[in-house]
Amino acid sequence: MIDVRALFPQTTTDIWLEIGFGAGEHLATQAARNPDVGIIGGEVFINGVASLVRYVDAQSLKNIRIFNDDVRLLLPALPDGCLSRVFVLFPDPWPKVRHAKRRFIGPQNLNHLARVMRPGAELRIASDHPVYIQWVMEQVPPHPAFTWQVTGPEDWATAPPDHVETRYQLKAGKEGRKPAFFRFFRTAARA
Numbered sequence: 732m733i734d735v736r737a738l739f740p741q742t743t744t745d746i747w748l749e750i751g752f753g754a755g756e757h758l759a760t761q762a763a764r765n766p767d768v769g770i771i772g773g774e775v776f777i778n779g780v781a782s783l784v785r786y787v788d789a790q791s792l793k794n795i796r797i798f799n800d801d802v803r804l805l806l807p808a809l810p811d812g813c814l815s816r817v818f819v820l821f822p823d824p825w826p827k828v829r830h831a832k833r834r835f836i837g838p839q840n841l842n843h844l845a846r847v848m849r850p851g852a853e854l855r856i857a858s859d860h861p862v863y864i865q866w867v868m869e870q871v872p873p874h875p876a877f878t879w880q881v882t883g884p885e886d887w888a889t890a891p892p893d894h895v896e897t898r899y900q901l902k903a904g905k906e907g908r909k910p911a912f913f914r915f916f917r918t919a920a921r922a
């Protein structure tokens with residue numbers, strides 16, 4: 732198991748994880764705004780990793796650690812309950828039915844996330860793809876470890892107040908696609 736606290740000697744509060752950070756603008760901004768939080772970013776796309784490193788360098792960010800590989804390899808090595816927030820922003824939708832198994836949100840990864848998230852931790856998912864939006868609603872609320880926070884009928888259409896627009900989100904907006912935002916919370920009883 733990885734000692735995640737030891738990765739962030741200057742961090743005193745929480746550890747967050749962003750899965751598939753793309754070019755890293757969301758992760759870098761969150762890290763700059765929350766210097767007491769340590770953020771692990773996972774991304775397989777090497778140009779995205781290089782982009783995040785540029786943000787880290789330009790802003791002298793000390794609270795980011797990069798896992799430049801498939802996050803599915805990292806999750807089993809994380810200790811129980813070590814994360815207080817996980818971001819999955821605009822994951823690859825894999826909209827064809829025959830590719831559904833490739834979607835990041837699914838039973839196996841949700842079980843891993845349930846284990847590594849502490850009670851009350853937030854799983855924040857955003858997507859602009861109708862197939863994936865439907866998929867998230869089918870996959871996450873029935874999972875016993877997660878509760879969907881809905882504050883109103885149009886809740887899903889509004890970005891959380893601390894959200895940072897991502898490059899992929901901007902592109903989707905320009906092409907007329909409307910994103911949905913989901914905030915799920917790890918239930919207190921471990922499932």
Ligand SMILES: C[S@@+](CC[C@H](N)C(=O)[O-])C[C@H]1O[C@@H](n2cnc3c(N)ncnc32)[C@H](O)[C@@H]1O
Nearest residue numbers: 751752753774775776801802820821897898899
């Ligand atoms: C559609 S892009 C969105 C990127 C970014 N979140 C944004 O909103 O701009 C999805 C990203 O997830 C990354 N990705 C997909 N599966 C991954 C995995 N298992 N581990 C790490 N990164 C992954 C891809 O390389 C890609 O950069």
